[in-house]
Amino acid sequence: MQYRGWLLAGMLSFGMMPLAQSAEVGCPAPALSRMARHTVKSGESLESIASRYNLIPATLMGLNPNVRSGKATVGQQLMIPPYNGIRVEVPSGQSLKDLAARYRVRPDVLYEVNGCQRSPKVVFVPGVNWSPNEATAPTLVGVSSVLSGSPLSGSAPIALGFGWYLPNGATKPVFHSGIDLLASLGTPAQAIGEGTVAFAGNQGAYGNLVVINHQQGYQTRYAQLARINVKVGQKIKRGTTIGTVGQTGTPTTSQPHLHFEVRSNSKLGWVAEDPIAFIRK
The missing domain is CATH 2.70.70.10 (Glucose Permease (Domain IIA))
Incomplete structure (x- = not known):
């Protein structure tokens, strides 16, 4: 289906990062390879930039350490993910299944979001709210109590x-x-x-x-x-x-x-x- 809404004006003007070479043919491109780049302009705030991309400010803070103070400075380059979530380095000895259990995400969803890579070192976990306190248990972006599960039972490529x-x-x-x-x-x-x-x-x-x-x-x-x-x-x-x-x-x-x-x-x-x-x- 085609959706020609407000996204059209902004998304095509930003360069995209190269696709991960280890992604399997036929899988969606890894979320971390689909980052847009945004240059902060005069009059913009972290909140207004997040709103423009239908994100929450915490998502931008998690992916861009230079704005973790909560303020964006004119001229700063920000990486913009395709949706809310966090970037996570895969701990040694752990698998995507382990990460899926930690963040309460379906393993097949985490696999698809990251381009069906077999052993990625860094992954994007969708729908999780970044926190400055790494010891804090990961929390889901606020929609989890409203929408959850899959529209189809079992695995659905x-x-x-x-x-x-x-x-x-x-x-x-x-x-x-x-x-x-x-x-x-x-x-x-x-x-x-x-x-x-x-x-x-x-x-x-x-x-x-x-x-x-x-x-x-x-x-x-x-x-x-x-x-x-x-x-x-x-x-x-x-x-x-x-x-x-x-x-x-x-x-x-x-x-x-x-x-x-x-x-x-x-x-x-x-x-x-x-x-x-x-x-x-």
């Missing part, structure tokens, strides 16, 4: 991740506003949080679509469904089956998959966020 990509034969990049999770036709799709069904029906390129509004101004979308099991206005709980995987609408790949989005309500409308940061145990 990502066919297409969130962000800009260049379709085959195209000359201009388009923005993919969610993630496409591969699954067999008829696989149950489930809500990742309590909420109210705001839409349930066919919606053009989305095909059969279910939209759920959640607390704290969050919304999830489940598209390309074969069947819809809920109706507008229905109150549902986390884990409720809302439909089944299909190939309706205009999917980005010929393989059966669930197109899944997370959006947050803002003055600019429902802004798309990377769902990877919300998929947890």
Whole structure:
């Protein structure tokens, strides 16, 4: 799906770091290779810069030691991650599974976020709030109590991740506003949080679509469904089956998959966020 919102103006103007050489073909690029660079301008603050990229200030402080005082100085170069999280050096003798347990992130999500690297030395852990006190237990960014789990049970490889990509034969990049999770036709799709069904029906390129509004101004979308099991206005709980995987609408790949989005309500409308940061145990 394409999302042509406020992100378009800023993201293409910043250079991207080279992709990690150890990432497997077909996996999303490692999050740490997708950092944007931002030069602090007059009148900007750490809070305003974080807001521009839909991040929290703690994320920028964690990745940029030069602003850990809480202040950004004109001319400073800041690294901007694709979503909230922290950079972690993998301790000797530990695996991604060990880190996933420590930070309460699904191991397969941590693996995908870091480009399917087998033995990375440094990783990005999504959705965790940086703290200046390393002894403090890691805390999740505040949405964890609202959205958690996965819209598909078991392992679901990502066919297409969130962000800009260049379709085959195209000359201009388009923005993919969610993630496409591969699954067999008829696989149950489930809500990742309590909420109210705001839409349930066919919606053009989305095909059969279910939209759920959640607390704290969050919304999830489940598209390309074969069947819809809920109706507008229905109150549902986390884990409720809302439909089944299909190939309706205009999917980005010929393989059966669930197109899944997370959006947050803002003055600019429902802004798309990377769902990877919300998929947890």
